[in-house]
Amino acid sequence: MNLIETSKLQKIYVLGDSEVRALDDVSVNINPGEFVAVMGPSGSGKSTFMNVIGCLDEPTSGKYLLDGIDVSKMDRDELAQIRNEKIGFVFQGFNLLSRTSALENVEVPLLYNNTPPKERGDKARQALNALGLEGREHHHPNQLSGGQQQRVAIARALVNDAPLLLADEPTGNLDTKTSVEIMELFVRLNEENKITIVLVTHETNIAAFSKRTIKFLDGKVISDRRTAQ
Numbered sequence: 001m002n003l004i005e006t007s008k009l010q011k012i013y014v015l016g017d018s019e020v021r022a023l024d025d026v027s028v029n030i031n032p033g034e035f036v037a038v039m040g041p042s043g044s045g046k047s048t049f050m051n052v053i054g055c056l057d058e059p060t061s062g063k064y065l066l067d068g069i070d071v072s073k074m075d076r077d078e079l080a081q082i083r084n085e086k087i088g089f090v091f092q093g094f095n096l097l098s099r100t101s102a103l104e105n106v107e108v109p110l111l112y113n114n115t116p117p118k119e120r121g122d123k124a125r126q127a128l129n130a131l132g133l134e135g136r137e138h139h140h141p142n143q144l145s146g147g148q149q150q151r152v153a154i155a156r157a158l159v160n161d162a163p164l165l166l167a168d169e170p171t172g173n174l175d176t177k178t179s180v181e182i183m184e185l186f187v188r189l190n191e192e193n194k195i196t197i198v199l200v201t202h203e204t205n206i207a208a209f210s211k212r213t214i215k216f217l218d219g220k221v222i223s224d225r226r227t228a229q
Contacts, residue, residue: 088157
């Protein structure tokens with residue numbers, strides 16, 4: 001069964017007397033364990049596609065199944081629940097809470113599950129340790145490098161054992177060396193932990209770490225190919 005299955009997705013915005021088709025009949029299937037890069041110029045539809053599969057936005061029409069569940073017409077509360085259970089998010093700007101520690105940042109998704117405090121702390125600590133942040137649990141974001149902050153964000157995305165990781169320009173604020181380290185980490189998570197990763201990027205050297213590249217233009221998928229490894 002596909003982890004992500006979209007059929008004829010449309011997302012239409014009405015601007016005055018005109019329509020903008022941010023997504024135009026997009027049908028894409030992604031299997032469990034894939035590592036997919038989504039590319040395209042600004043306005044191509046790649047970010048809209050990411051928002052829809054991340055249950056952050058609803059399509060105007062079409063169907064979207066996530067792990068076999070039709071989420072196309074879910075209400076806001078249902079979408080919030082499935083995001084917490086099925087999806088981890090990593091963003092370009094890290095989106096960490098500045099006044100809380102790395103450990104507390106990673107614990108945030110577990111708060112919504114009513115996970116008991118001790119279990120919450122244990123799971124967050126394990127996630128940080130798995131990403132090489134042992135000893136940094138009580139550091140605040142301003143005490144961490146950009147690469148370390150992104151690792152905290154990745155730990156937060158993974159702490160709920162969600163099967164899908166969505167990464168939106170995750171290396172955009174990082175230098176070249178740190179970007180490579182973060183992408184090598186994604187590769188390891190995909191290959192060793194079998195986590196499905198969908199990554200939006202405009203950089204071909206970043207997309208090259210994936211196993212499949214989908215390119216968007218004017219709301220349509222214009223190519224979908226396996227990446228040479």
